[in-house]
Amino acid sequence: MRKKGVIVVIALSIFSVAKAQTKEKVQNADTNHLKYLPDVTVVGRNSKSDYQxxxxxxxxNIYAGKKNALIVLDNVQGNVVTNTMRQVLAKVPGIHIWESDPSGIQIGIAARGLSPNRSWEFNVRQNGYDIAADPFGYPEAYYNPxxxxxxxxxxxxxxxxxQYGPQFGGLINYILRNGNEINKPFEFxxxxxVGSNGLFNSYNAIGxxxxxxxxxTFFDHRNGNGxxxxxxxxxxAGYGTVTYNFSSKFSLTAEIMRSHIRSQQPGGLTDAQIKQDAQQSFRSRNWFDxxxxxxxLIANYQINEKTRWNTKLFGTVGDRNSVGFLQSITTRDSINATTLNYNNRVVNLDQYRNYGLESRIITDYAIGKMKNTFSGGIRLYTGTTTRQADGKGTTGTGYDVxxxxxxxxxxxxxxKNAAAFAENIFRVTDKLLIIPGIRYEWLEGSSSGRNGYTxxxxxxxxxxxxxxxxxVLAGVGAEFHVTKATEVYANISQAxxxxxxxxxxxxxxxxxxxxDLKDAKGYNIDLGYRGKLKSFIQFDVSGFYLQYNNRVGTITPTGATYRLITNVxxxxxxGFEGYVEFNPIRAFTKSKHTDxxxxxxxxxxxxxxxxxHKDANTKGKKVENAPAHIFRGGITGGYKGFLLTAQISSVGExxxxANNTVAASANGNTGLIPSYTVTDLTATYKFSKGLNLKAGINNLFDERYFTRRAGGYPGPGALPADGRTFFISVGAKL
Incomplete structure (x- = not known):
C-alpha cells in the first residue's frame, strides 16, 4: 500500500503543478522552439517523404533529445499489404527483421543486437497503449495491425x-487511421x-x-496461399472509433479493434532442403489461430493554453491457439502403419486478459525568459495469462483444437504494475535543451497451476x-541546435x-x-547529429552503446543434477546508425514536376x-541474431503523379x-544464418487525390535466403523467406 500511496502522491503533485500555471498567453518564444511544435499528423500529411x-x-509526450523516427505510411513506396517491413522501415537504420512469415502476419523487428522474436524487445503499442500478450511477463506481439x-x-x-517502461529496444507505436482529416459527413x-500465390486484400473504410x-471505421480482409x-x-480485422467533442477543449474517444487470423505453418527445413527447394514443406497439419x-477509451483535455491532459483506459483480450506436429524436421509426419492414421498432434492454447490505465499531463512554465516544459504521468496495469499446453490433439489435417x-x-x-514518470525540458538557452527524466516502477509476477504429470x-x-x-530508472537527454534545421542530440537512459x-x-x-533471480537491467547511450540542409538533404547519424546486464538463462551448476534458471x-x-536522403532535383534545378x-x-x-556466470560459457562470444552490418538503400524517381522506387536490402551473417555454432545442425535448428541481399521494385501512379494505382515486385532477383532458425514453433528448423512475388493495387476515395 505504501508504494501505491507514493504513486498517488506523485500523480497529485503532477496535477498541482499543471493547475498552478497561470493563464497568461504564451509570450514570444524563440523560433527554434516554435519550429518543432507542429502536430506530427500535420508533418506527415504535408510531406511527400515517408521518413521524418x-x-x-x-x-x-516529449521526444526532444531522443533517437526517433516517424514513418508516414501513405508515402511509403513498398508493399504495405503484406506488412513487408524491410520496405516500410528501410530508412530507419539498423533495424533487423525476421522474414519468416510470408503472410506478413507476425512482425519481428529489433535493433542493436536484440532478438526480433515477435518484436518482444520493443514496447509495442497501438494508438499509445499496449497490444502485446503481456508487456511484463510475455511481451510477444502476436497481433500487429x-x-x-x-x-x-x-x-x-x-x-x-x-516514458513507456520496458523494453531495451525502445518504443514502436502504430497510429491507426482515424479519418481526422475528413471534414464532411461521409467519405468512403x-x-x-491482388498478387502472387492467390493474394487478395480488400481494405474498405468510411468516416x-x-x-x-x-x-x-474500416474492415480489412486478406487471404492467400503463401x-x-x-x-x-x-x-x-475490423476497427471503429468515435470522438465526441464536448467543447473546444475536451474530447472523448471510444475505439475498438478486433482481429482474427488463421494461418497454416509450413514448418522448418534443413539447410540441404532449402538448397534443394526452399518452397517445399513437410508439415501440412500445423495451424496457428x-x-x-x-x-x-481516450480522454483529451486542453486545461489551458499551456497545459494538456490525456488519459487512456485500455484492454487486451487475446487468444492464441496452435495445433501441429512439432517434432524435429528430420522426423517425418506420416501415416502410422498400425493405426492407418496420422499421429496425434499437440494443442497449445493461451488466453490473455489485460487491462490498464495511463494518465499524462504536460505543461509549459517560465524560468526567467525561457519557457520550459514538464511532462509526467502514472500507469496502472493488471494482466492474466492462462496457458493450457501439450494437449493430445486429433489425427486430422485441418484446424481443430x-x-x-x-x-x-x-x-x-x-x-501487476504501477508506475509514475516525470520528464522536463529545460531550455537553458535559445539553442541548448537539457531533458532529465525519472521513472518509478513497481512490478509483481506470479504463477500457479499444473506443469505436467509424473x-x-x-x-x-x-x-x-x-x-x-x-x-527507479533515470536518464538525461540533451539537444543543441547548431542551426535552425540541424541539431546535436545525446542521451543516456536506464532500461x-x-x-x-x-x-x-x-x-x-x-x-x-x-x-535471487533479477530483472535484466542496463542502459542505452546515444550521441548523434541530425536535421536538414536546405530542402534537399535530410540526415541522422549517431553512435550508440547498449549495456544489457543480468541476462536470464539456464545452466547446470557444477556437480548438480538439476538445471538452474538464473542471471547468467x-x-x-x-555501433553506428546512419541515414541520409538526397534530392538532386531540388539541389540543382527548379523543376516542380520532377522528383x-x-x-x-x-x-x-x-x-x-x-x-x-561461472557455469556458463558465453563470455567473448557474439550475441545471436545480431548481424554486424545492415544496409538498405534506394532511389525514387517521379514525374507529376508517377513514382518508381528501386530498393536494396543487404544484411550480414x-x-x-549463443554458442556461435557455425556448422548447420542436421535438423536445421542451429548454425550460421548466411548474409543475403534482396532487391524490390515499387511503382505508384496517382490519377488524382482520390484515385491511385500501385504495383510492385518483391525480391526481384528471386534470392533464396532465410533470416531465422527455430528450435520450436513455428519450426523447428530454418524458416525460408519468400522468393519473387508481385502485387497490384487500385484505390479510391469518394
Missing part, C-alpha cells in the same frame, strides 16, 4: 524507456489488391464529421513463485526487461528457479557477451545461438 524526425513535443490501416509508425530508441475509401461527432507449400492464411480485441483428456500443463500467470500419473504442481519488486513467465515455469523435477551474464552492443530521391541507411552493430 519527431517534433520536440507531440500531445503529452494491418499496415494499410496505419497512418504512421513512431519509433523511439533508448530514452523512450522512461477503398483499396483492392465523417458532423457537428461535435467524428467517426471512422509462397511455400502449406502456407495458406486469412486475416479479418489468433483472435485479438483491443478496446480503449479438440483434445482428448486433460492438458498436461494448465498454468495461470499474473502480472510417469505414475501424479500431478506435478508448479513451484509457487511470486516476484515483487520496485525500482530493464522484467522476469518472463517462462522463467517462473520451472519443472520441479528438473529445474530450480534461483531465489551480460552483453554489450555498440528524384536517393537514400541510404546503414547500421553497424558489435554485440558480444561481456560477462557470464549472424549466429543463431
Amino acid at each position: 524526425q519527431m517534433p520536440e513535443i507531440v500531445g503529452t 494491418q499496415l494499410q490501416a496505419v497512418q504512421r509508425i513512431e519509433i523511439v530508441r533508448g530514452q523512450g524507456s522512461l 475509401e477503398t483499396q483492392q489488391t 465523417g464529421k458532423k457537428g461535435k461527432v467524428h467517426y471512422y 509462397w511455400r507449400e502449406n502456407s495458406q492464411y486469412y486475416t479479418n 489468433i483472435t485479438w480485441t483491443t478496446p480503449a 479438440t483434445v482428448s483428456g486433460n492438458y498436461p500443463r494448465d498454468i495461470e500467470f499474473n502480472s 510417469s505414475g500419473g501424479a500431478e506435478i504442481i508448479l513451484q509457487n513463485i511470486t516476484r515483487s519488486r520496485s525500482f 530493464y526487461r522484467p522476469i518472463q513467465f517462462a522463467n517462473l515455469q520451472a519443472p520441479p523435477t528438473t529445474d530450480v528457479v534461483d531465489p 551474464g551480460a552483453s554489450t552492443s555498440k 528524384v530521391i536517393i537514400f541510404g541507411s546503414y547500421g553497424y552493430t558489435d554485440a558480444k557477451y561481456s560477462g557470464d 549472424t549466429f543463431s545461438d
